[in-house]
Amino acid sequence: TLRLFHAQESIDYFDLPRPPHFVNLRTPTVTEGVQLQDRLGVGEHALTAGIDLTRTRATSRAFSGPAQPTAPYNPDSSIGSVAAFTQLRLQLLDSRLSVTGGVRLDRVDFTVRETPHLSRYTPNSEAHQVLSPSAGARFSVLRWLQLYGNVGRGFVTPEPFAIAGYAEQSAGL
Numbered sequence: 001t002l003r004l005f006h007a008q009e010s011i012d013y014f015d016l017p018r019p020p021h022f023v024n025l026r027t028p029t030v031t032e033g034v035q036l037q038d039r040l041g042v043g044e045h046a047l048t049a050g051i052d053l054t055r056t057r058a059t060s061r062a063f064s065g066p067a068q069p070t071a072p073y074n075p076d077s078s079i080g081s082v083a084a085f086t087q088l089r090l091q092l093l094d095s096r097l098s099v100t101g102g103v104r105l106d107r108v109d110f111t112v113r114e115t116p117h118l119s120r121y122t123p124n125s126e127a128h129q130v131l132s133p134s135a136g137a138r139f140s141v142l143r144w145l146q147l148y149g150n151v152g153r154g155f156v157t158p159e160p161f162a163i164a165g166y167a168e169q170s171a172g173l
Contacts, residue, residue: 001035001036001037001038001050002034002035002036003034003035003036004033004034005031005032005033005034006030006031006032007030007031007032008028008029008030008031009028009029009030010026010027010028010029011026011027011028012025012026013025013026013027022063022065022066023063024062024063024064025060025061025062025063025072025073026060026061026062026063027058027059027060027061028058028059029056029057029058029059030056030057031054031055031056031057032054032055032056033052033053033054033055034052034053035050035051035052035053036050036051037049037050037051037085038050043091044091044095045088045089045090045091046088046089047086047087047088047089048085048086048087048089049084049085049086049087050084050085050086051082051083051084051085052081052082052083052084052085053081053082053083054079054080054081055078055079055080055081056078056079056080057076057077057078058076058077058078059076059115060072060073060074060075060076060115061116062117069116069117070117071117071118071119072115072117072118075112075113075114075115075118075121075123076112076113076114076115077110077111077112077113077159078109078110078111078113079108079109079110079111079157080108080109080111081106081107081108081109081157082106082107083104083105083106083107084104084105085102085103085104085105086102086103087100087101087102087134088100088101088102095140096139096140097137097138097139097140098137098138098139099135099136099137100134100135100136100137101133101134101135101136102133102134102135102152103131103132103133103134104131104132104134105129105130105131105132106129106130106132106155107127107128107129108127108128108129108130108157109125109126109127110125110126110127110128110158111123111124111125112124112125130155131153132152132153132154132155133152133153134150134151134152134153135150135151135152136148136149136150136151136152137149
């Protein structure tokens with residue numbers, strides 16, 4: 001199976017709810033990716049394996065007046081992820097016992113980019129690898145009674161600025 005995807009989100013914030021008003025903050029975000037996976041079956045058993053590639057790029061533009069750029073609140077950033085995954089499912093004991101085991105390895109790149117009108121953030125990038133194993137079992141005691149359990153490790157991708165960003169600003173004097 002080959003899946004391609006593209007998503008574009010753009011949010012405009014206005015300075016006032018009534019005219020005359022102008023867009024004072026614009027935050028477009030573009031996400032693109034591809035996933036390739038295959039499933040191999042032998043009898044009732046199955047092995048699924050694949051790869052993912054995802055890129056998200058976010059920009060931030062601020063305006064002090066109509067068509068008057070100013071420093072935005074956040075720097076431009078991007079997240080790139082390359083992953084490989086596999087999962088094995090075994091059907092045992094006349095399909096009364098189903099056992100699964102899998103693993104996913106992600107390499108996630110976080111980048112804070114140079115941003116027009118925003119000089120207090122230094123462009124930077126960091127890469128992290130995340131290994132996410134999982135296992136599960138389901139046993140059918142009776143047709144209407146099943147015992148099951150799962151264990152695994154997952155993660156939520158943070159914002160790039162939380163990983164690769166650093167800024168210092170003086171307040172007051």
